[in-house]
Amino acid sequence: MAGMTDRVQCFPPRCVWVNGPIIVGAGPSGLAVAACLKEHGVPFVILERSDCIASLWQKRTYDRLKLHLPKQFCQLPKFPFPDDFPEYPTKKQFIDYLESYAQHFQIRPRFNQSVQSARFDETCGLWMVRTVGSGTAAASRSHEVEYISRWLVVATGENAEKVVPELVGLGEFGGDVMHVCDYKSGEAYRGKRALVVGCGNSGMEICLDLCDYGAFPAMVVRDSVHVLPREVLGKSTFELAALLMNWLPLWLVDKTLLVLARLVLGNVEKYGLRRPSTGPVELKNTEGRTPVLDVGALGKIRSGDIKVVPGIKRFSPGKVELVDGRILHIDSVILATGYRSNVPQWLQGCDFFSKDGFPKTPFPNGWKGQCGLYTVGFTRRGLSGVSSDAVRIADDIGSMWKEELKLARRPIACHGRCISQI
Template sequence: MAAMANEFDFFSRRCVWVNGPIIVGAGPSGLAVAACLKEHGVPSVILERADCIASLWQKRTYDRLKLHLPKQFCQLPKFPFPEDFPEYPSKKQFIEYLESYAKRFEVSPLFNQAVQSARYDETCGLWRVRTVGTGADAGNRSHEVEYIGRWLVAATGENAEKVVPELDGLRDFGGDVTHVCDYKSGEAFRGKRVLVVGCGNSGMEISLDLCDHNAFPAMVVRDSVHVLPREVLGKSVFELAVLLMNWLPLWLVDKIMLVLAWLTLGNVEKYGLRRPSMGPLELKNTQGRTPVLDVGALAKVRSGDIKVVPGIKRFFPAKVELVDGQVLDVDSVIFATGYRSNVPQWLQGCDFFSKDGYPETPFPNGWKGDCGLYAVGFTRRGLAGASADAVRTAEDIAKIWKEELRPAKRSFACHRRCISQI
């Protein structure tokens, strides 16, 4: 690749100098950064542990998934969605869009490269990123590589690892237990009593899909949740909120959203869907909790096809006891309990990220750290937030690249100095 030069072997680990940023993650965030850098004439290398781009979308999402927001709020920088795509593109269409994006900007990630550690070497002023192969030769030390470069971009995102809570008695349950990342369709659960743990967008949509395949879902709603209509009079609620935010304070926009929700959906609390005291936009901005945009599940809740139940006390063989004393017969359990960042597992010697894997500095200033470290896709604001981070990151790196570093001279000098320290 043009961005690499001067490879050499050091015992069993191959070291590679990267003449540009090292980007960890080939999801939408990583692709967007690489594309924006390329537009500025800055080369980069993307390291991806899977064997494809956007592995979350390609391998860990359910079949019926569509973008929950209109496409104009989900497009990556410098490349709009095709005009013939619907307002809410399907999973397949979004993957096609990402593949077209990578092709358009000639972004070619290095696949099957799982980052084990990334640390800043103060001696030579460079980042050292160690990977191991995840393909057929995974675990073979001869396939360990250390990438060395001036900048590091963490782009693994907010959804890198699944979250599965530890619940009393689950090991004795005996039935099928899975996470939503492994769920594809309700066809496999036809006729079964399924406990869906979680009531976010995934939990609601999975429960709806189960109903459509003649399963019998019970959805665990432990905490309060905002349920909003996806559209009002054919207009996206999210788009309306963005428009109102240009003129009104956040608290007032929240009030308007809740009034529209009540007029459109009615009183959802009588179905066990208790609303938080904080408004939906304020809750999203302060705690990252996304409101549920209803795509049909609420009608199934009203009809009783989706049973809303409180928190879980413990599991028994083929049964679950709830905190209110109910005992349900259950064949399968699906955890729609979300994902988390995995940055703390591999980023070493750095306090830019907190223990929960998000930048310590809140939005909108959490995209840049010290020593050439950047974070893209950790804003809790979806693809729009990731795109904004990508643009800022690329502009910042390009400014240094063009005005200060004189890449050819700098790369040769730093490479020699770093080799002497290995």
């Protein structure tokens, strides 16, 4: 058996020429680019490490999740939400929409294709994207494929990998510890004391969900945070901000939003929710920090059902010591500590991305790099940013497609390797 494994591992990867771009990621970003390319008649290949589209939504989100913005700001290009969907679609409804989107545009990703590396070969002037299939280590090695194309579209997005911070003593805690990506509902926490680490939209909503199931949550708020009402006088706060941005300077839009938030929510700082000195829209644009849109958690904070606590000093068996000296006895820890881009792990020899996995070029010009490199889903502007980037990318590639198609159909020889075409 050992000899057989050795022989399998010696097999070189199969090389495949792609007529059109390689899209890495079959989430909303990858689907949006694919649909726009279809409109231009440009073929493509989507490589997806999971076994389904939108794996973040399907496998790593909690049950009560709804879109935080009205549906008109979340639909993908050329395919609106159904008229009978509510203004804030549920998780299931959004997944159904994405499945319908893929079916409508006949988008068929190559699933279980985990990209190990992508690099631009200057000798060939082409992108080399190496993937490994699912299965055992030996079988995966035998399923290595190197896809080759003129264009590469990075569509893995801002939330590819979970962020798990190093917390002193967490390994000694002894209770249940999970990241929010594995949390589904508060059913298993009924009657338990849960510490939720993180106060973003997910942290707030998890605390609310825990309350609904009879748990006793405490939420760690280490940094300042903007909490805004989801709606003001029946209109989406996001929609209101977008409207104001057409007429007012950024600083005045932020000031207006904060005045409205104070009128609707009151002074949230007295509950331990300090506001940043930078306004909510500016902070989102410059640092990617999304304001919390309240869907009910603030009421539970006011009533004391959700306790707001400061940063963590250390964990010990069954309890946690906070930076203010208080000690809480807890049963479980839920890490609502967010996600990060994983692009630096696999995109090689390219300085278009910074160390945090985002394009160095700021919005709105971060969608295009050099040598046929494109990015979608890194604008920090949600699904509306995805849609605008997808249209730009498809228009740009589509304008070059006719000439490039002639070159792509010629026999390809690169470093003496035999290359099949798709």
